[in-house]
Amino acid sequence: MTSAKLPAVAHGKVFAVAPMMDWTDRHCRVFHRVLSRHAVLYSEMVTARAIKHGNRAKLLDFDAREQPVVLQLGGSEPAVLAEAAKIGEEWGYREINLNCGCPSDRVQGGHFGACLMATPQLVADCVAAMRAAVRIPVTVKCRIGIDDQDEDADLQKFIEVVSASGCTHFIIHARKAWLQGLSPKENREIPPLNYDRVHRLKATQPGLHISLNGGIASVAEGISHLDKLDGIMLGRVAYHVPWELTQVDPFFAGHAAPVLTRREAVEAMLPYVDNYVSVGGPLHHITRHMLGLFHGQPGGRIWRQVLTIDGQKHGAGVEVLLNALAAVEEQAARLQTAA
Numbered sequence: 001m002t003s004a005k006l007p008a009v010a011h012g013k014v015f016a017v018a019p020m021m022d023w024t025d026r027h028c029r030v031f032h033r034v035l036s037r038h039a040v041l042y043s044e045m046v047t048a049r050a051i052k053h054g055n056r057a058k059l060l061d062f063d064a065r066e067q068p069v070v071l072q073l074g075g076s077e078p079a080v081l082a083e084a085a086k087i088g089e090e091w092g093y094r095e096i097n098l099n100c101g102c103p104s105d106r107v108q109g110g111h112f113g114a115c116l117m118a119t120p121q122l123v124a125d126c127v128a129a130m131r132a133a134v135r136i137p138v139t140v141k142c143r144i145g146i147d148d149q150d151e152d153a154d155l156q157k158f159i160e161v162v163s164a165s166g167c168t169h170f171i172i173h174a175r176k177a178w179l180q181g182l183s184p185k186e187n188r189e190i191p192p193l194n195y196d197r198v199h200r201l202k203a204t205q206p207g208l209h210i211s212l213n214g215g216i217a218s219v220a221e222g223i224s225h226l227d228k229l230d231g232i233m234l235g236r237v238a239y240h241v242p243w244e245l246t247q248v249d250p251f252f253a254g255h256a257a258p259v260l261t262r263r264e265a266v267e268a269m270l271p272y273v274d275n276y277v278s279v280g281g282p283l284h285h286i287t288r289h290m291l292g293l294f295h296g297q298p299g300g301r302i303w304r305q306v307l308t309i310d311g312q313k314h315g316a317g318v319e320v321l322l323n324a325l326a327a328v329e330e331q332a333a334r335l336q337t338a339a
Contacts, residue, residue: 014231015222015252016040016171017238017245018213019072019097019141024239027276028289029066032238034268035245035260038252041069045099047112048075048084060091063272070095072141074102076112076122078129085130085138096130098123100142103177103187114177117146117154120161128165139169141213143177144197151176151197159205169209171233172198188214188236199228219247241295262293266325270318283316290321298335299328 017024017032019042024032029041046059051073062069071093075081085096100123102113116123123140130138140162145151159170175191182190193215202210211231216222222232237244246260269290277283287307294300306324310316 012230013226013252014040014209014211015219015248016070016211016231016233017042018233018235019043019045019070019099020235020239021045021102023289025289026062026066027286028239029069030063030272031269031286031289032242032245033066034265035242036248039245039248040095041066042097043069043071043093045072045074045102046084048073048077048080051084051087052080056087056091060088060093062092064092065272067092068094070097070139072097072099073130074099074112076116076119076126078126081126082129082133086133089134089136093136095137095139096134097139097141097171098126098130100140101173101177102184103143103146103179103182104184114143114146115179117142117149117158117177120158123158124162124165124167127162127167131166137169138167139171140167141171141173143173143175144194145176146179147176149176151194152200155197155201156204159201159208163205163208168207169211171211171213171231172201173214174198174212175214195225199225202229219244219251223251239289240292242290242292243295262297263325263329265293266290266321270321273321274318277317282312283320284311287311287321294328297328297332299331302327302331 015038017039021044024042024044032039032041050059071088073081073084073096075084081098088096099113100116104113127138127140142158144155174193174195174197175187177187178191195212198210198212209230211233212225212229213233213235216232216234217237219234222234225232234244243262273283273286276286291304291307294303303324306320306327310320310323
């Protein structure tokens, strides 16, 4: 069997949407794929033990239209991670990513996430075990350091040790994580960003693929880093302002993408929504990820209101999206007439 690799993109660069707990589920990914054909999408972090012992269909199922999709794993036991990675490969994921960046207390309690940056050899052992089990790429997402680690020496050591196991692709969140005293939300905002440190890492490791994550406010801002780096990963902006993802394809596909309107984005989601609710799925499982579609646009508030209120009613279906869209367009037309 040949390796199922992620598709190459123009300029040799990669754009990705970050894995985000409780957000980047399969419904969110279908919506994001409507907005960008070329962005690499990530699952929420799934623990290796959950895959080994839990409901795999619930944890791993995705729609083929989401591809390319990366499975992000949490864990620190090489054998268990290897088994989970193999299952992920068989499920159809294009790549396996090891989480070495999440600072939550729950994750620390399981001895995975950001705390693994204190044990680079263990991470290397985990990567080696996963790489031996699968033929798809195995990558690592980490911070620039944790707690009192030196952002230069300790990060350099971590990358050198882990890359010696065969990992060639690192996604670096350009903030330290403080494992005590800061919440996960605070760890995304309080530790200062240090993009220069990630740039220097790439300069000292030109053979590695280095992507940047953390605090990037737009696709355009991310692109500004690509003269020094190999990729960018957009996080919460991609979720709260999803229309930003329509800026991906024109640059990363190397040609002008077809113009997509917000109405067309909604219409593209209708068959998926109809299929999901027809088998008993609650509409709000999908529409909660679409609330930001009209962010900053006339009618954005009424769009959110209709989806939030009507989307949670029993039996709600595609008519909610169509009604919300009609309300947005009516309000936009009134404003245009008044002007």
